[in-house]
Amino acid sequence: MSLLQSLEWRYATKKFDDSKKISAEQLDTLLKTVQLTPSSYGLQHYKILVVEDAAIREQLKEASYGQSQLTDASQVIVFAAETEINEAYVKRYIDYTAEVRQIERAQLEQFENVILGTVSHKTEDEKIAWAHKQAYIALGVLVSAASELEIDTCPMEGFDTSKFDEILGLKEKGLTSSVIVTIGYRSPDDHYSHLAKVRKTAEDLFIKI
Numbered sequence: 563m564s565l566l567q568s569l570e571w572r573y574a575t576k577k578f579d580d581s582k583k584i585s586a587e588q589l590d591t592l593l594k595t596v597q598l599t600p601s602s603y604g605l606q607h608y609k610i611l612v613v614e615d616a617a618i619r620e621q622l623k624e625a626s627y628g629q630s631q632l633t634d635a636s637q638v639i640v641f642a643a644e645t646e647i648n649e650a651y652v653k654r655y656i657d658y659t660a661e662v663r664q665i666e667r668a669q670l671e672q673f674e675n676v677i678l679g680t681v682s683h684k685t686e687d688e689k690i691a692w693a694h695k696q697a698y699i700a701l702g703v704l705v706s707a708a709s710e711l712e713i714d715t716c717p718m719e720g721f722d723t724s725k726f727d728e729i730l731g732l733k734e735k736g737l738t739s740s741v742i743v744t745i746g747y748r749s750p751d752d753h754y755s756h757l758a759k760v761r762k763t764a765e766d767l768f769i770k771i
């Protein structure tokens with residue numbers, strides 16, 4: 563399928579087939595794809611949790627207003643924003659870039675100062691909002707990539723972030739939950755799979771200047 567066909571095929575899956583699991587290989591491909599998501603300055607202001615543990619998923623379901631996708635899907639992916647985007651974080655990123663690109667760190671000094679300038683001008687709340695936005699880009703990449711692999715998804719923000727943070731111990735990790743996506747395979751009796759897509763018309767959506 564082309565990407566366009568894949569995106570037409572996908573829908574926000576309400577009912578997953580709980581007997582079907584994503585193979586380790588497919589999951590690996592999906593995660594490798596999401597790893598390539600672009601981010602502002604390349605900072606990747608988030609971590610991505612892959613939750614399989616049944617008991618934890620029961621707790622997450624309760625914290626998601628009982629939405630069945632949390633327990634019926636193959637995995638639950640949690641995008642969690644970094645809450646400590648600071649000088650140390652930027653320095654680690656620059657160190658790592660120099661290592662990966664095999665260049666002198668000094669060559670990256672100007673770039674580092676630009677990032678540090680941006681970071682220092684943001685309040686703590688603005689930095690967390692910034693990190694959440696980056697996480698949503700990764701969500702978009704994951705949903706699109708999954709459709710190409712014929713893996714079903716349900717992106718979800720209908721959950722209690724503070725409960726998720728507590729259940730997953732995110733605060734101690736310097737993280738806070740942004741958005742989640744459940745991944746797996748649709749149940750044949752999920753009537754949502756047959757509904758026509760509702761999207762703004764091109765005239766309504768695009769403004770050409």
Ligand SMILES: Cc1cc2nc3c(=O)[nH]c(=O)nc-3n(C[C@H](O)[C@H](O)[C@H](O)COP(=O)(O)O)c2cc1C
Binds near residue numbers: 741
């Ligand atoms: C950020 C985001 C959050 C969403 N949250 C939920 C959710 O909590 N529960 C749910 O069943 N669907 C959720 N959805 C699915 C949307 O309702 C769905 O994508 C939209 O209605 C368009 O339908 P389609 O994806 O099936 O084409 C969410 C989608 C996005 C992108």
